[in-house]
Amino acid sequence: MHLHLRDGEQMQAVLPDTVKRFARAIVMPNLQSPVITTELALAYSSRISSALTANIGMKFEPLMTLYLTDNTKCSEIKKAKASGIIHGVKFYPAGTTTNSDTGVTDIAKCFPVLEAMEQENIALLVHGEINDPKIDIFDKEKYFIDRVLVTIAQHFPNLRIVFEHITTKEAVDFVKESSENIGATITAHHLLLNRNAMLQGGIHPHYYCLPVLKREIHRLALIEAAVSGDQKFFLGTDSAPHSKSTKESDCGCAGIYSSHAAIELYAEIFEQADALEKLEGFASFFGADFYGLPRNRESITLTKESWNVPMEFEFAGETLVPLRAGRSMIWKILD
Ligand code: NCD
Ligand code: ZN
Numbered sequence: 001m002h003l004h005l006r007d008g009e010q011m012q013a014v015l016p017d018t019v020k021r022f023a024r025a026i027v028m029p030n031l032q033s034p035v036i037t038t039e040l041a042l043a044y045s046s047r048i049s050s051a052l053t054a055n056i057g058m059k060f061e062p063l064m065t066l067y068l069t070d071n072t073k074c075s076e077i078k079k080a081k082a083s084g085i086i087h088g089v090k091f092y093p094a095g096t097t098t099n100s101d102t103g104v105t106d107i108a109k110c111f112p113v114l115e116a117m118e119q120e121n122i123a124l125l126v127h128g129e130i131n132d133p134k135i136d137i138f139d140k141e142k143y144f145i146d147r148v149l150v151t152i153a154q155h156f157p158n159l160r161i162v163f164e165h166i167t168t169k170e171a172v173d174f175v176k177e178s179s180e181n182i183g184a185t186i187t188a189h190h191l192l193l194n195r196n197a198m199l200q201g202g203i204h205p206h207y208y209c210l211p212v213l214k215r216e217i218h219r220l221a222l223i224e225a226a227v228s229g230d231q232k233f234f235l236g237t238d239s240a241p242h243s244k245s246t247k248e249s250d251c252g253c254a255g256i257y258s259s260h261a262a263i264e265l266y267a268e269i270f271e272q273a274d275a276l277e278k279l280e281g282f283a284s285f286f287g288a289d290f291y292g293l294p295r296n297r298e299s300i301t302l303t304k305e306s307w308n309v310p311m312e313f314e315f316a317g318e319t320l321v322p323l324r325a326g327r328s329m330i331w332k333i334l335d
Contacts, residue, residue, distance in 0.1 A: 001287040002236030009316035017259040024061035030099040034067035038079040063087045077116040088123040093131035097210040123160040167211045169221035185236025188265040210254040227275035234287035243318035258323040264331040305332040
């Protein structure tokens with residue numbers, strides 16, 4: 001329920017990994033030229049569909065989103081709803097993450113649009129980090145809750161909100177205490193890793209993502225939420241591919257690629273927490289229910305069989321280093 005598919009040849013490279021594991025995905029709109037209108041979303045959706053037909057036999061439904069800007073019009077929300085393919089509008093506070101420069105500078109400017117979304121029942125998907133450069137990077141999620149999210153939730157009690165890729169105990173507590181209209185996605189990497197993975201024994205750029213990995217207490221709070229069976233918490237990989245050269249750079253890009261092994265990694269986490277029976281709800285039911293989509297009828301089969309993740313994948317003339325590169329997996333998906 002949170003995926004970066006990119007575009008063009010990069011999309012061609014990563015799409016098969018997702019389609020092998022997921023029947024659909026909420027597709028993020030932060031392309032280099034962001035998907036700010038329904039027209040652009042329709043065009044992006046048809047590029048995804050063409051890539052799917054080029055790879056015969058791949059069945060997959062892209063659930064499209066719009067990118068919110070200071071200038072988004074209420075009429076655009078009506079168009080989005082009428083399109084039938086747009087399921088959410090993504091709020092990137094300007095400057096917080098990859099391709100967020102044209103994001104929102106002050107959410108108050110968007111209140112009329114949020115009101116239109118509330119009326120049209122289109123979900124607001126939030127990148128929950130405050131865009132104040134003075135705030136410590138490890139505290140940006142917490143400040144976003146206090147200074148932004150609380151205000152949105154109070155003004156628009158009927159707006160459905162997905163707090164995306166939550167990383168802190170504060171976010172878990174906020175979602176638990178909120179109304180049924182507020183849910184959250186949790187990535188595999190935030191469940192598997194804390195910030196030591198990124199910074200201990202040298203700097204490991206392939207573990208750099210946003211929101212940045214946090215302390216162990218936060219990881220434990222996320223695991224507790226994910227395996228709790230609470231339907232407010234559901235799967236969203238935030239798989240975000242960047243080429244090896246742009247990650248291993250003096251100003252490296254944020255994003256972790258996990259589509260090649262996503263469901264298998266979640267299975268590992270749930271098994272370690274002795275909660276494998278809770279995986280299906282988290283992965284397949286709660287997100288669909290939140291978005292008002294029918295639950296999938298087909299199934300995949302996971303088997304306990306080890307395999308090694310390749311060191312890198314081909315990525316549009318460059319290479320891509322996946323999560324768990326060169327190391328072994330416990331669960332395998334049956335073809
Ligand atoms: C994402 C990307 O690269 O598009 N990066 C990331 O670290 N998660 C953007 C995002 O979701 O913040
Ligand atoms: Zn993302």
